[in-house]
Amino acid sequence: MVKKTIHEINNKIRDGSVNVVTAEEMVHVVGELGAEGAAKEVDVVTTGTFGAMCSSGVWLNFGHSEPPIKMQKVFLNDVEAYTGVAAVDAFIGATQLSESMGMEYGGAHVIEDLIRGKSVNLHAVSHGTDCYPRKIIDTNLTLEDMNQAVMLNPRNSYQKYNCATNSTKNTMHTYMGTLLPSFGNVTYSGAGVLSPLSNDPDYMTIGTGTRIFIGGTQGYIVGQGTQHSSGGGFGTLMVQGDLKMMNPDHIRAATFNGYGTSLYVGMGIPIPILNEQLAQATAVTDGDVKTKILDYGIPSRDRPALREVTYEELRSGSIDIDGCEVPTSSLSSFKRSREIASQLREWILRGEFYVSMPVDRLPKDVSAKPMKQTSGIAQVSDIMAVNVVTIRKDASVYAAAKTIMDTAFNHLPVVTTDDSTLVGILTAWDISKAVAQNKFDLVEDIMTRKVIVASSDESVAVVARRMDQNSVSAMPVLDKGKHVMGMITSDDISKLFARRA
Amino acid sequence: MNIKIIISSEITSKPILAESILETGVLLNISQAHFDRSYGEVVADVPDDKYELFYKSLTNKGAVIKKLDAPIKWDENECVECGACISICPTKVFSLDDAFSLAIDDSKCVQCGMCITMCPHNALTLSNNNK
Numbered sequence: 001m002v003k004k005t006i007h008e009i010n011n012k013i014r015d016g017s018v019n020v021v022t023a024e025e026m027v028h029v030v031g032e033l034g035a036e037g038a039a040k041e042v043d044v045v046t047t048g049t050f051g052a053m054c055s056s057g058v059w060l061n062f063g064h065s066e067p068p069i070k071m072q073k074v075f076l077n078d079v080e081a082y083t084g085v086a087a088v089d090a091f092i093g094a095t096q097l098s099e100s101m102g103m104e105y106g107g108a109h110v111i112e113d114l115i116r117g118k119s120v121n122l123h124a125v126s127h128g129t130d131c132y133p134r135k136i137i138d139t140n141l142t143l144e145d146m147n148q149a150v151m152l153n154p155r156n157s158y159q160k161y162n163c164a165t166n167s168t169k170n171t172m173h174t175y176m177g178t179l180l181p182s183f184g185n186v187t188y189s190g191a192g193v194l195s196p197l198s199n200d201p202d203y204m205t206i207g208t209g210t211r212i213f214i215g216g217t218q219g220y221i222v223g224q225g226t227q228h229s230s231g232g233g234f235g236t237l238m239v240q241g242d243l244k245m246m247n248p249d250h251i252r253a254a255t256f257n258g259y260g261t262s263l264y265v266g267m268g269i270p271i272p273i274l275n276e277q278l279a280q281a282t283a284v285t286d287g288d289v290k291t292k293i294l295d296y297g298i299p300s301r302d303r304p305a306l307r308e309v310t311y312e313e314l315r316s317g318s319i320d321i322d323g324c325e326v327p328t329s330s331l332s333s334f335k336r337s338r339e340i341a342s343q344l345r346e347w348i349l350r351g352e353f354y355v356s357m358p359v360d361r362l363p364k365d366v367s368a369k370p371m372k373q374t375s376g377i378a379q380v381s382d383i384m385a386v387n388v389v390t391i392r393k394d395a396s397v398y399a400a401a402k403t404i405m406d407t408a409f410n411h412l413p414v415v416t417t418d419d420s421t422l423v424g425i426l427t428a429w430d431i432s433k434a435v436a437q438n439k440f441d442l443v444e445d446i447m448t449r450k451v452i453v454a455s456s457d458e459s460v461a462v463v464a465r466r467m468d469q470n471s472v473s474a475m476p477v478l479d480k481g482k483h484v485m486g487m488i489t490s491d492d493i494s495k496l497f498a499r500r501a
Numbered sequence: 502m503n504i505k506i507i508i509s510s511e512i513t514s515k516p517i518l519a520e521s522i523l524e525t526g527v528l529l530n531i532s533q534a535h536f537d538r539s540y541g542e543v544v545a546d547v548p549d550d551k552y553e554l555f556y557k558s559l560t561n562k563g564a565v566i567k568k569l570d571a572p573i574k575w576d577e578n579e580c581v582e583c584g585a586c587i588s589i590c591p592t593k594v595f596s597l598d599d600a601f602s603l604a605i606d607d608s609k610c611v612q613c614g615m616c617i618t619m620c621p622h623n624a625l626t627l628s629n630n631n632k
Contacts, residue, residue, distance in 0.1 A: 185588035254621035329588035335601040
C-alpha cells in the first residue's frame with residue numbers, strides 16, 4: 001500500500017526531487033510498473049485540455065467615473081455585458097454577440113482583445129440617482145485600466161463530450177461545427193487520455209479549491225460546474241483565474257458559423273498521486289474513454305445516440321456508422337492540450353506550482369435535470385387546421401383556381417388520384433403565373449414539387465424555424481403514409497404567440 | 502491545372518462542355534459540379550498544355566473560366582490545430598501528423614471554401630474566393 005500526503009509531495013516540489021509525468025506518459029508508467037509501482041515512482045500526473053468552452057466569461061470592475069454612474073446597461077465594443085451588481089461591475093460572457101457585427105464578433109473576442117492589450121470601448125447607461133448622478137458614459141479601457149478582471153467560467157472542462165453527426169439531407173451549422181448531410185462527418189470535443197476529470201473520475205483530488213492551470217496562469221476550481229452530471233460521467237467544473245495574467249496562446253475567441261461565438265480555454269489540472277487508486281485512475285487511455293455519437297438532425301434535447309465510440313476510434317480519423325466510413329474532426333486541439341500538460345509539468349518541476357487538496361469534494365452520482373416547462377410545449381397537432389381542401393394532380397388549373405376562390409385557402413396540397421398521398425403544393429401565385437404564361441394545363445404541370453412538410457407530433461418552435469428557413473408560409477401536415485392530415489400556417493403560429501402574450 | 506467553369510442560366514440547357522471536349526479532345530477531369538435554375542458551376546482539372554485551347558473553345562460558347570491557381574491560405578498564428586477542417590474537406594487537404602500538428606497538402610485543394618466556414622478561428626482564406 002502506497003500512501004503519500006500533499007505535504008510530502010509539496011516538500012519534494014520544494015527540494016526539487018518531485019517526479020512529474022503527463023497523463024499520456026502515465027499510461028506507459030502504469031503499464032510497466034503496475035499501479036503500486038507507479039504510485040511509488042510518480043508524485044504528480046498533469047492533465048490538459050484546450051477546446052471550445054461556451055460557458056465562460058469575465059467579471060470586470062471598471063472603477064468609478066467622475067461624476068459616478070450606477071451602470072444599468074453595459075456594452076464592450078458593442079457586445080452587451082451583464083451588470084446589475086452594484087455600480088461598475090459587469091460580466092462579459094463568451095457567447096454574447098455584438099449588436100452591430102452579429103456572429104463575427106462576440107464576448108469571446110472582447111476577452112481575447114483585452115488579453116492582447118487592445119483598448120476596448122465601454123459604453124454604459126443609467127437612469128441616474130442622487131448618489132450616482134451620471135446617466136451615460138463612453139470611454140476606452142485596456143485590461144490594465146480595470147481594477148479586477150477575473151475569468152469565472154460556470155461550466156468548463158467537461159469530463160467527456162458527446163460527438164455530433166447529422167442524419168438529415170441538409171447541412172447543419174451547430175456549436176459542434178458544420179455537420180454534413182447524410183452522416184457526412186462526425187465532430188467531437190475533449191482531450192480523452194489528457195482530459196482532467198477523466199483522469200480522476202471519482203474526484204479524489206479534483207474539487208473546490210484545487211489549484212489549476214487556466215489560460216496560461218494559476219487559477220482555482222470554484223466547485224462543481226453548472227449542469228454537473230457526474231452520474232453519467234459528464235462532470236463539469238466552475239473555475240476562476242486572473243485574466244490579467246493570461247495569454248492568447250491559451251485563451252482564444254472562436255466563431256462557429258451559423259451558431260455564434262465561443263471561447264477556447266486552455267486548462268490543466270495536476271493530480272497528486274497519493275495512492276495506487278489514483279495511479280490506476282490516471283492510467284486511463286483514449287480507448288477507455290467512451291462517449292456517444294448523437295444525431296443533431298433531431299431538433300430535441302433528447303437526441304438519439306447512434307452508437308458508443310471511444311476517443312481512440314475518433315482520433316483515428318474515421319469511424320463506422322452503419323457500415324459507412326465517416327471522417328471525424330476534433331474541435332479541441334490535442335496538440336495544445338499536450339502543451340498545457342507539459343507546461344504544467346515544467347512549472348511543478350521548477351517549483352513554481354504547488355499541488356493542493358480540495359477543501360470540498362465534488363458531488364458524485366448526481367444528474368442534471370431538464371427544464372420544467374410550465375406553459376406546456378405546443379405541438380403542431382394543437383394548432384393545425386384539420387379541415388383541409390386538397391386537389392388531385394390531374395385536376396385542371398381552372399378547377400384549382402375555382403377551389404381557391406370557393407374555399408379561401410391559399411395553399412392547396414396536391415395529392416395522387418389513387419391513394420391520396422402528397423405529391424406537390426399549389427398556391428394562388430402558381431396559378432397566376434400559369435395564367436400569365438398562358439398555360440392552362442393540369443395541376444401537376446404547374447405545382448411546386450418540393451414541398452416543405454411537418455408532422456403532427458413536432459413542436460411548433462421547430463416547425464416555425466423550418467418555415468422561416470425555407471421562406472414558406474404554410475406547410476401540409478402529413479401522417480406516416482404521406483397523407484395530408486392538416487395544414488399549419490404562419491398565421492396559426494402568430495396567433496399562438498399572440499394568445500400567450 | 503484546376504479551373505472553375507461558370508455557365509450562365511441562358512446557356513445551361515446547351516451541352517457546351519461536351520461540345521468543347523469533343524472539339525478539343527481535352528480529357529477534362531470533373532471533380533465538382535453544381536447546376537440550378539440560376540447558373541451552373543463545374544470544377545475540373547485540365548492538362549496545363551491544353552488550357553489555352555480549352556479556354557478559347559469554351560469561352561467562345563459563352564462560359565466564363567477562372568483559374569483556380571491560388572489554393573487555400575493558412576494563417577498559422579490564428580490556427581490552434583484542432584483539426585475541425587479535416588472532416589469537412591472533400592479532397593483531404595488537411596490531416597494531423599504524428600505530433601498532432603496540422604499538415605496541409607494544398608495541391609489537392611479545389612477551392613470549394615467549405616473549410617473556411619468550418620474553421621472556428623478564421624485561419625483559412627481563399628484569395629479569389631467567389632463564395
